[in-house]
Amino acid sequence: MLIGGLLKFSLIDYPGKVAAVVFTQGCNYRCPFCHNPELVLPELFESSLAPQDVFSFLEKRRGQLQGVVVTGGEPTLHAGLGSFLERVKSMGFLIKLDTNGSSPEVLRGLLERGLLDFVAMDVKSSPQYYCKAIGVMSDIARPLASIELLKRSGVEHQFRTTALKPILGVEDAREIVQMLGSGERCLFRRGTLEGKILDYGFFADKPEYSEEEWSEIVSLYKEAQ
Ligand code: SF4
Incomplete structure (x- = not known):
């Protein structure tokens, strides 16, 4: 595991829980x-934290923190993820995984081992714009397989999409909702270009949703049951 950072206290990263957040280094998107x-x-990358440092911190926070969020980067790329989560779980913490869904085999393994209590998966766009949204050519059957795994898992989960106009139009948002199917919702979060981002050039002409477009996208979340 390459761990790039540890947030010792968060009220917003694990819904309804007080949690620490572990940031892994590296992403395939x-x-x-x-x-x-x-x-x-x-x-x-800055210097990595040793997993032992995270375990030592968590030992001291037993009874104070309820959960641990593992996010990235993309955590499922790390061979040591399973054993890391096993250790965290054995300490009594709930575990939330944030993933881009590109490793359905890893996700399946973690679910089967009962290591996950909550999974938040990014659904980057409709199939048509997926590769544009992730910035690389990649087999989108993989995130689609992860969506199906989560739907059947019985584990609490959330699908979410960063909504920015060049990679997600209203029709794409509709397609995502249809793709997820009944009983599932997608949280569309309006993306921002403020602060540091990976590719400013991609958004050079700063296209924005009209009020009408954005309210249509928001209503997709409200309408889905
Ligand atoms: S937003 Fe994209 S590039 Fe950034 S960590 Fe998530 S999947 Fe990787």
Whole structure:
């Protein structure tokens, strides 16, 4: 596990829980809107934290924190993820995984081992614009397989999409909702170009949703049951 950072206290990263957040280094996607280039581009990586340092911190927080969020980068790329989560779970913490869904085999393994209590998966766009949204050519059957796994898992989960006009039109948002199917919702979060992002050039002409477009996208979440 390459761990790039540890947030010791968060009220917003694990719904309804007080949690610590572990940030892994490295990602197989290059989403132009990504706000964590220092966790994605190897040349920007800072020195890693040893897993033992995280365990020592968590030992001291037993009874104070309820959960641990593992996010990235993309955590499922790390061979040591399963054993890391096993150790965290054995300490009594709930575990939330944030993933881009590109490793359905890893996700299946973690679910089967009962290591996950909550999974948040990014659904980057409709199939048509998926590769544009992730900035690389990639087999989108993989995130689609992860969606199906989560739907059948019985584990609490959330699908979410960063909505920015060049990679997600109203029709794409509709397609995502249809793709997820009944009983599932997608949280569309309006993306921002403020602060550091991976590829400013991609958004050079700063296209924005009209009020009407954005309210249509928001209503898709409200309408879905
Ligand atoms: S936003 Fe995209 S590039 Fe950034 S960490 Fe997530 S999947 Fe990787």
